[in-house]
Amino acid sequence: MRPRTSKPRTAVVIGGGFSGLASAALLARDGLEVTLLEARGALGGRAGEWREQGFRFETGPSWYLMPEVFDRFFQQMGTSAQAELDLVPLDPAYRVFFEGESEPFDLPDQDSLQALKSLEETPGSLDAYMASAAETCRLATDRLLYSTYSSLRDFTDPALIRRLPRLLRLLGEPLERFISRHTTDPRVQKILGYPAVFLGTSPRAAPSLYHLMSHLDINQSVLHPRGGFSAVVEAAARLGRGHGADLRTSCRVQHIAASAGRAAGVHFTNADGDREFLAADVVVSSADMHHTEMDLLAAEHRTRSSRAWKRRDPGPGAVLALLGVKGELPELAHHSLFFTENWQQGFDEISGAEAPAGPPRSLYVCRPSATDAVAPPGDENLFVLVPTRADETLGSGGAGGAGDAPVEQIVDESIRQIAAWSGIKDLEERVYVRRSIGPADFAREFGAWRGGALGPAHTLRQSAFLRGPIRSPKLRGLYYAGSTTMPGIGVPMCLISAELVRDSLRRDSRNEAQERSDA
Incomplete structure (x- = not known):
């Protein structure tokens, strides 16, 4: 047996976007010595800023949806969204301009479903649609999104098994067809279908499981954090630093090192242009997975080949x-x-x-x-x-x-x-x-693959456990976070991916400790 040591484990996180910041914060709170390396000169990733002539522009996400996910992240950091952010409900939640229509449509903060029904000349079954969206969203946030599907237990959850026939129907039917069964009004169909854009795909290609997105803007309020998403970046960075994480900018990772089948650290170029090596027990890459695999890893440690990437959307x-x-x-x-x-x-x-x-x-x-x-x-x-x-x-x-x-x-x-x-x-x-x-x-x-703005599309073959791994199957101690892996696109999904990394690392650490005690 190896001697016990009180020295904390070390982790390096690649990328300072939301998933990287959240991963660094959660791992630091778990007691790891964490260093985050961000290639650009500021934290935030796509959630960047540009200031000019008295304007402050944000260059990335602007919709604060799924507040319960933000709440959960802040709670796990020992605080709350209310304590860290100044959240304002928007009224209207949004305005829609339809081509050829003289007047836009406003979705109000209150009674939004009734307002949506007012667009229909022939009443559909929007009550049933929205009830289904609410139920599916609860199932997703309670079960589906917070699972890595890494063990048989993830597939044999009684809550999932009871709903399996319905889930299979929702996965097999396109969102567009599911919407058309509940309303014939083309304006309402577009309002229910536009969230597919947030998923990087179209209503015709997205599984109808994603009708849950309508619950987020129609059944719930659309919020705005004062200071924009820059305020959310600052909150995540503040919490990470408060737990000891070292967040470095202008540090571009060049290669993930490996030793005896394990991630061993990273080679990177620092702010002065000098090459450094940072040893670590754990490496978390929140960079685009294509960039991580094809540019940062040796060929034998890649999950997908160049040919496989060409088949991805x-x-x-x-x-x-x-x-x-x-x-x-x-x-x-x-x-x-x-x-x-x-x-x-x-x-x-x-x-x-x-x-x-x-x-x-x-x-x-x-x-x-x-x-x-x-x-x-x-x-x-x-x-x-x-x-x-x-x-x-x-x-x-x-x-x-x-x-x-x-x-x-x-x-x-x-x-x-x-x-x-x-x-x-x-x-x-x-x-x-x-x-x-x-x-x-x-x-x-x-490092966005093919210049994509959001991440791989949420088609059936690129959703849930088919999307991408949280834990590398080729290199122990290497984990992935962000929009290019599970559970997917968007700031809430990036926060969830960070939690999945933390939970996977906890589980792996327990298993490795057991292996050592058995040795």
Whole structure:
């Protein structure tokens, strides 16, 4: 038997986005000596910031959904979301502009289901749909999302077995068809189907299990953390540091070292450009899994081959526009959605099934200045997200219209579309601060596979235990967190993946201790 030692175990976390920060915080609270290495100059990953002429733009997530997941993370860190964040309910939760419709639709914070029903000319069965969404969401948060499916017990949970026939039906039926059985109104169908974009896919490709997403914005309030998601990043970093985690920026990991079948640490380039080696008992990579496996690991330690990656669906890319606008824009809500009449064509273009046809496009606009102090007094801050195909060749963005021509063209067309649909005729002339971000930026800045904006699409073959492992099957002591592994895309899923890493490490540590005692 090996002698016992009081020295804490060491862990290195690759990446300072939400999953990396949460992993570092949870492991530090468990008593590990944790060092986090972030390649960029600031923490947050995709949840970044850009400041210009009195504006503070956020470059990543903007929807605070699944508050119970945030609550659970903060509780596990010994605090609460209420103590760490200033959360404000939005009313309306969001505004929807439909192509060809003269008036937008506002989803109110209260009585939202009744408001949705008011759109239907022929009543459907929305009560049943929303009841099913609520039940499925509870099952997901209680059972499905917090499981690694690493043992037979995960599949023999009595709660799952009782619901297995229904779960199999929801997995086998596309979301689009499931929605159409509950409402015939195309506007309502789009409102129920748009969350598929947050899953990196389309209503036609997503399993209907994901109708649970409608529970999050229709049955629950849509919240906004004052300070935006930067405030959530700061809270996670503050908690991690409070438990001893060393969070380093401008440190780019080059290689994950291995010894005797175990992860042994990482080679990285520090802020001065010098090469260092950091030994560790445990390595957690929250970087894009394709980047981790193909760039940071030796070939014998990779889970998937290059050929296998080519069969995966990377989800959508995106063109982002950060716009500082002179004067107020009451025509837009905090969250505004723009849906084209033939929106399936847009999904087909994103998936590569059809060639891009140009505007109009379905897109999303965030006006955080409606709620938060992110713009000079009297002016407005807009964040525009235009889903595209995940294709680095579309190019990079830039400040002041200096990005690659295809990216800037999409931004120009989107500004004109927003102006026309919302009735802001002079919007283009009022923009005086502008920056664009393209798929090539996602690939360069975040190592995003094929320039994807969110992560691999939540198709049937890329969901749950088919998505990606939490624990490396090839290298002991290596774990994965983030949107490219279980449970999936979005800040709540990244927080859950960090908890799955912590729980897997606890279980592995117990098993290894037992092995040593038996030796």
